[in-house]
Amino acid sequence: MDKAKQTVVVGMSGGVDSSVCALLLKQRGYNVIGLYMSNWKETDDGGHCTGEQDFDDVRRVCNAIDVPYYTVDFAQQYMDRVFCYFLEEYKNGRTPNPDVLCNREIKFGPFLQYAKSLGADFIATGHYCGIEHKDGKHFLKKVKDQNKDQTYFLNQLNQRQLADVMFPLAEIEKGEVRKIAKQYNLETAEKKDSTGICFIGERNFREFLKNYLPGQSGDIKTLDGKTVGRHIGLMYYTLGQRRGLNVGGKADGNGGRWFVVDKDLQNNVLLVSQGDETPLMSKACVADGFNWIPEQPADEFCCFAKFRYRQPEQAVKVKVQGDGVYIEFAEPQRAVTPGQFAVLYDKDYCLGGGVIRQVVK
Secondary structure, eight states: OOGGGOEEEEEEOSSHHHHHHHHHHHHTTOEEEEEEEEOOOOBOTTSOBTTHHHHHHHHHHHHHHTOOEEEEEOHHHHIIIIIHHHHHHHHTTOOOOHHHHHIIIIITTHHHHHHHHTTOSEEEOOOSOEEEEETTEEEEEOOSOTTTOOGGGGTTOOHHHHTTEEOTTTTOOHHHHHHHHHHTTOTTTTOOOOOSBTTTBSOOHHHHHHTTSOOOOEEEEETTSOEEEEESOGGGOOTTOOTTOOOTTOTTSOSSOEEEEEEETTTTEEEEEESOOGGGEEEEEEEEEEEESSOOOOSEEEEEEESSTTSOOEEEEEEEETTEEEEEEEEEEEOOOBTBEEEEEETTEEEEEEEEEEEEO
């Protein structure tokens, strides 16, 4: 089909990646529409909506490249499908990854449906991911810029969600994206990349979480039961954490750094160790609710896995157990954290992922 007759709705965030994504598709001859999602309602100290600046940048970019743009409000869907889950996981002592849920439940959920109502043949985002369509199946692939590869965050997408998706940045490195934005004088060329919680952004995390989950203080203890301090609420700590424990300088310590090794929810105790990281190491984990892209390879197989976004891939052996998997590590892994996602890879392909529910020492 003639590209000019094909409509691509681009998820515009107000950042440089989605800006260049829209520009490239426009240059390739597609009928491009920009769509900005408003998913979090909050005002700053001056009473201004914190998303106004991002939408202003979307407006400027879309005007510069001559494409129409719209805004849509998914704040209620975000609250119901992502944020409530986020709070429940923290309440249960786990450390969730809301970005993964945000992609599955919002960007490739209501956004995809709304884009179709605008006449979209495809949707596109500024994710650094690849897509391959072969024999009626849709494969999620790693990209050229491995430092920016974001397949980890899309591990929960299904075949329907991937069927009509474009990732124009798959073969472009981040530095080149900014060069393109500068070349075409896009307002977002020098804009800092967004970090923090998906759609909520950067903030003092403890102070933010206190607004929704008031912390219950309790003892910080060593694995042999010695009390070495007080914590401000178990949800504010994660496995392997070193900073903010306020237990350094103990006279009877060994001089090493203290770090979190576990949480005792029943007794509201934060468990820590000093120096020796052996208590943080594990040999396997169990992940449930596993999503396969596009299908389960076998009941047992070897591949590679990541247990957090910035981690290099690790060799593993996988055994499928119902809707979950048992993942055995070739080498012991540090601080594998319940609530995070275990994501599997076979060469350039992302096989899928599931939520880590249990760690095997």
